[in-house]
Amino acid sequence: xxxxxxxxxxxxxxxxxxxxxxxxxxxxxxxxxxxxxxxxxxxxxxxxxxxxxxxxxxxxxxxxxxxxxxxxxxxxxxxxxxxxxxxxxxxxxxxxxxxxxxxxxxxxxxxxxxxxxxxxxxxxxxxxxxxxxxxxxxxxxxxxxxxxxxxxxxxxxxxxxxxxxxxxxxxxxxxxxxxxxxxxxxxxxxxxxxxxxxxxxxxxxxxxxxxxxxxxxxxxxxxxxxxxxxxxxxxxxxx
Amino acid sequence: xxxxxxxxxxxxxxxxxxxxxxxxxxxxxxxxxxxxxxxxxxxxxxxxxxxxxxxxxxxxxxxxxxxxxxxxxxxxxxxxxxxxxxxxxxxxxxxxxxxxxxxxxxxxxxxxxxxxxxxxxxxxxxxxxxxxxxxxxxxxxxxxxxxxxxxxxxxxxxxxxxxxxxxxxxxxxxxxxxxxxxxxxxxxxxxxxxxxxxxxxxxxxxxxxxxxxxxxxxxxxxxxxxxxxxxxxxx
Numbered sequence: 001x002x003x004x005x006x007x008x009x010x011x012x013x014x015x016x017x018x019x020x021x022x023x024x025x026x027x028x029x030x031x032x033x034x035x036x037x038x039x040x041x042x043x044x045x046x047x048x049x050x051x052x053x054x055x056x057x058x059x060x061x062x063x064x065x066x067x068x069x070x071x072x073x074x075x076x077x078x079x080x081x082x083x084x085x086x087x088x089x090x091x092x093x094x095x096x097x098x099x100x101x102x103x104x105x106x107x108x109x110x111x112x113x114x115x116x117x118x119x120x121x122x123x124x125x126x127x128x129x130x131x132x133x134x135x136x137x138x139x140x141x142x143x144x145x146x147x148x149x150x151x152x153x154x155x156x157x158x159x160x161x162x163x164x165x166x167x168x169x170x171x172x173x174x175x176x177x178x179x180x181x182x183x184x185x186x187x188x189x190x191x192x193x194x195x196x197x198x199x200x201x202x203x204x205x206x207x208x209x210x211x212x213x214x215x216x217x218x219x220x221x222x223x224x225x226x227x228x229x230x231x232x233x234x235x236x237x238x239x
Numbered sequence: 240x241x242x243x244x245x246x247x248x249x250x251x252x253x254x255x256x257x258x259x260x261x262x263x264x265x266x267x268x269x270x271x272x273x274x275x276x277x278x279x280x281x282x283x284x285x286x287x288x289x290x291x292x293x294x295x296x297x298x299x300x301x302x303x304x305x306x307x308x309x310x311x312x313x314x315x316x317x318x319x320x321x322x323x324x325x326x327x328x329x330x331x332x333x334x335x336x337x338x339x340x341x342x343x344x345x346x347x348x349x350x351x352x353x354x355x356x357x358x359x360x361x362x363x364x365x366x367x368x369x370x371x372x373x374x375x376x377x378x379x380x381x382x383x384x385x386x387x388x389x390x391x392x393x394x395x396x397x398x399x400x401x402x403x404x405x406x407x408x409x410x411x412x413x414x415x416x417x418x419x420x421x422x423x424x425x426x427x428x429x430x431x432x433x434x435x436x437x438x439x440x441x442x443x444x445x446x447x448x449x450x451x452x453x454x455x456x457x458x459x460x461x462x463x464x465x466x467x468x469x470x471x472x473x474x
Contacts (some may be wrong), residue, residue: 028464029338029375030383030423044380055340055382057375057464074378075266075284103285103347141345165263167378 024061026072027054033067042068076101076166076196078144082136083153085161085194088126093119096126098134098146101166101196106146108134114148131156131200133192152192159190159202162213164220166197171228172216178229179219186236187212211239241396244404252388252400252452257368257463259376267377269463271369273388273400275359280369282377285347293348299341303332303351305366311358327363328353334367334387334420334430340380349379360406361389364418367430372460385429386456387420390445392435397445399452412436419449423457 027033035051044056045067054060058069071077078084078100086100098106110117112134113125126132133153134146148154164172172193173180184191189203189212199216203209218235219228241249253274262268265281272278288294305327309318331353341349351374353366364387371385391401394411406416415435421428428446437445 026465028384028461029381031461055380056378058378071378073260073267073376075286077378103287103344 024059026058027060027069028057029054033060034062038065040066042066044069044071071167073165073167078102078136078139078196080136080139082195083133083150083193084136084146084196085131085133085156085192085198085200086196088128088130088132091122091126091128096122096132098132100144100146100194101163101198102144104143106134106136106144108132108146108148112146112148114154126155131161133194133200156192156200156202159200160209161198161200164197164199164216166195168220169193169195169197171219172199174229179232182229182232182236183212183215187215191216214239241393241398243393243398245402247398247400249396250399250448250451252455253402255456255459257372257459259372259463265373265377267373267375267379269369269372269376271365271372271460272357273359273361273365274402275357276361276365277355277357278362278365278369279354279356280366280373281352281354282349282370282373282379283352284349284377285341285344285379286350288346288348294346296345297342299344299347299349301332301336301339301341301349301351303328303335303353303370305331305353305355305363307355307358307362311355311362327366330430330432331363331367331370335370335374335385337427337429338371338382338385338422339374340382343380349374349377358403360401360403360416361418364388364420367420368456368460372464375464382422383425384423384457384460385420386423386453386460387418387430388449388452388456390417390419390448391415392417392437392441397441397448399448417442417445419445419453421449421453423453423460 031054032051033054039052041047041052045052046055052067054069058071060069084100086098086106088096089099090097095107095109098108100106117125132155134148135150135153137145137147187208189201189208192200201209201212255273257271259269261270262281265283267282270279285299305324307316309316351370353370355362367385367387388400391398391405392415393408408414413435415437418430418432420430
């Protein structure tokens with residue numbers, strides 16, 4: 001249990017600070033996580049009188065004096081600097097609209113393209129239906145701005161994309177990318193994972209691509225079990 | 240002491256089962272049953288709301304759809320929306336709204352689909368219980384869970400969690416069905432409907448009985464949500 005929680009914690013891409021981390025537990029909305037003035041309510045929690053109360057379902061964690069909740073399930077919640085995969089759904093006069101599996105669409109400004117683009121020929125670079133990988137640059141009330149500045153970002157050509165539950169993405173990536181590197185190494189595929197649950201795979205042949213997809217779906221199914229990397233290595237021996 | 244055909248005590252609920260994560264393609268889902276009554280709830284969103292004129296720029300909206308499936312009752316129910324299902328959708332929405340906090344998601348909708356796959360009275364309350372768990376499972380910010388059940392009457396005696404036979408019990412003072420929904424851990428009620436006749440003091444007594452019953456339901460909901468991380472994961 002301890003191990004699982006540790007992994008789920010790392011999975012959330014949070015830096016482990018040297019603080020008291022032993023109090024992680026699953027909480028449900030309305031549950032009192034802790035009480036007393038020693039703590040501060042963090043993400044997805046609020047204070048009522050003396051108590052700190054969970055505002056959503058997830059894993060409660062203490063970092064320093066702050067209590068926060070790491071989501072365990074549900075739809076994708078965008079954050080700054082998340083890498084997301086999505087499809088172009090519309091072209092406007094100054095950019096592209098990208099469906100990133102969230103209530104608001106992502107907006108990719110025309111300035112993000114690496115070369116000059118004639119406004120009348122924007123579909124020469126990205127056409128409707130194209131798959132792209134972008135980083136969330138900013139989130140405002142009006143929408144989500146995407147950027148292509150970064151390694152491996154841009155239009156994704158060939159290969160194929162599929163979707164897993166967004167809360168399981170951290171497990172696919174693993175500790176500092178250990179899991180995804182293992183899969184890349186064993187299958188020889190180029191893989192791009194978006195925080196919104198979309199995964200793009202491109203290999204030398206269709207068989208290796210299918211193998212990569214099956215291995216990813218294998219860990220997505222087993223998401224709460226500890227010692228995943230060993231399990232994955234076992235899986236590759238067999239398949 | 241009242242005699243119930245099922246052999247239950249007056250304040251005894253039917254056997255309950257609950258599970259979350261039953262629909263892989265939904266953002267959150269749950270199944271809840273009171274004896275023979277089984278409800279499945281699926282939550283989608285927050286997602287873009289269409290038609291656009293229904294959008295609320297100050298907050299997200301909650302949209303509930305209740306459906307009693309045609310095979311859930313012994314005489315096949317004509318499928319599709321009805322006056323009854325629209326009413327129950329509306330009261331369920333009003334029962335859930337006070338705890339759901341979606342003000343952070345303007346112009347969006349959170350869709351809740353409730354399907355009753357087997358009906359033996361108390362379908363709206365089973366639906367509310369399932370929906371409340373499914374909303375939590377979908378990671379929607381909430382102030383608490385909703386626990387719901389119905390109180391009935393056999394002649395003059397109050398009974399908790401009526402089944403179909405008790406709901407239709409016409410002798411004495413007549414059939415009574417009093418569905419109650421309560422925010423867990425508080426004294427706030429989000430659903431009070433009454434079908435039949437009840438004396439004012441009995442209403443007060445009913446609400447006292449609700450405290451204990453809702454606590455039991457809440458424990459079931461809570462353990463179902465906490466269970467998910469143990470064992471072999473969701474599968």
